[in-house]
Each structure stands twice: as C-alpha cells, then as structure tokens.
Amino acid sequence: MxxxxxxxxxxxxxxxxxxxxxxxxTRQARAERDLAAALKGRVPGExxxxxxxxxxxxxxIIDSRTLLYREGRRVWRNDLAAxxxxxxxxxxxxxxxxxxxxxxNDRFRAVxxxxxxxxxxxxxxxxxxxxxx
Numbered sequence: 001m002x003x004x005x006x007x008x009x010x011x012x013x014x015x016x017x018x019x020x021x022x023x024x025x026t027r028q029a030r031a032e033r034d035l036a037a038a039l040k041g042r043v044p045g046e047x048x049x050x051x052x053x054x055x056x057x058x059x060x061i062i063d064s065r066t067l068l069y070r071e072g073r074r075v076w077r078n079d080l081a082a083x084x085x086x087x088x089x090x091x092x093x094x095x096x097x098x099x100x101x102x103x104x105n106d107r108f109r110a111v112x113x114x115x116x117x118x119x120x121x122x123x124x125x126x127x128x129x130x131x132x133x
Contacts, residue, residue: 027063027088028063030089031062031063031066031089034060034062034089035062035066035068038060038062038068038075039075039077039130041132041133042075042130042131042132042133043130043131043133044077044128044129044130045128045129045130045131046128046129047126047127047128048126048127048128048129049103049104049126049127050101050102050103050104050127051069051071051076051101051102051127052071052100052101053097053100053101053102054100055071055072056069056070056071056076056102057069057070057071058070059078059093060089061087061088061089061090061091061093061110062089063088063089064080064083064084064085064086064087064088065079065080065082065083065084066078066079066080067080067093067124069102069127073131073132074129074130074131075129075130076127076128076129076130077127077128077130078124078125078126078127078128079125079126079128080122080123080124080125081123081125082122082123084108084110084119084120084122085119085120085122086110086112086119086120087110087119087122088110088112090112090113091110091111091112091113092110092111092113093108093109093110093111094108094109094110094111094118095107095108095124096108102124102127103124104123104124104125104126104127105123105124106123106124107121107122107123108121108122108123108124109121109122110122
C-alpha cells in the first residue's frame with residue numbers, strides 16, 4: 001500500500017513537471033513570435049548605454065530578459081543582463097529614472113496587474129536600435 005502511494009505521488013510530481021515544461025515552451029514560442037513580429041523588416045544598429053525617455057512608448061515585455069520600447073518608427077530592444085524574476089508580458093514596470101534618459105543598469109521592478117507588491121529589482125541592459133531597411 002505504501003509503495004502504491006509513493007508511486008502515485010511520483011507520477012503526480014512528474015505530471016506537474018510536464019505541465020510546467022509545456023507552459024514554459026508555449027510561453028517561449030509566444031515570446032519568439034512577438035519579438036519576430038515587432039522586429040520584422042528592421043535591422044539592428046549600434047547598441048547604446050542610454051536613450052532619451054522623451055517620445056518613448058512602452059515598454060513591451062517580451063519575456064523575462066527582453067523589453068521593447070518604441071520611438072516613432074524606431075524600435076529599441078533592451079536585453080537585460082540577467083532574467084528578471086517574475087516579470088512577464090502584461091506587467092507594468094516601475095523604472096527609477098535619473099534625469100531625462102533610460103540607461104543601462106537603471107533599476108526597475110515589475111508589478112503584475114491586480115497586485116500592489118512589486119517584484120525584485122532588475123537592471124536594464126544595453127539598448128539596440130532597430131530601423132526599417
């Protein structure tokens with residue numbers, strides 16, 4: 001009887017892992033699709049440490065490491081140096097802005113809709129401009 005319970009618990013644990021892996025793969029596929037659509041027909045320019053925050057819209061959260069900002073016809077891709085735990089598409093970002101620019105290593109926190117407690121502090125990466133060919 002005890003062996004049957006242990007085996008059942010093991011099977012449930014594996015089923016949970018399979019569900020998590022499927023969720024992760026689905027989420028990753030969506031992120032890749034969204035990023036490809038946003039950058040379609042654009043070529044990357046030289047990465048920069050800072051960009052002006054005037055006239056920017058966004059960010060669009062692609063995944064836990066990628067943000068997109070839009071400035072007119074230009075798209076700025078920000079690749080974080082590390083994953084931002086808990087950040088996902090649909091979240092709002094609270095960015096600590098110093099002056100009139102967003103810069104690499106500026107701190108931010110993600111807040112999920114319907115919650116009041118922000119996530120961990122994360123750091124912006126370098127900004128790569130993408131322009132139409």
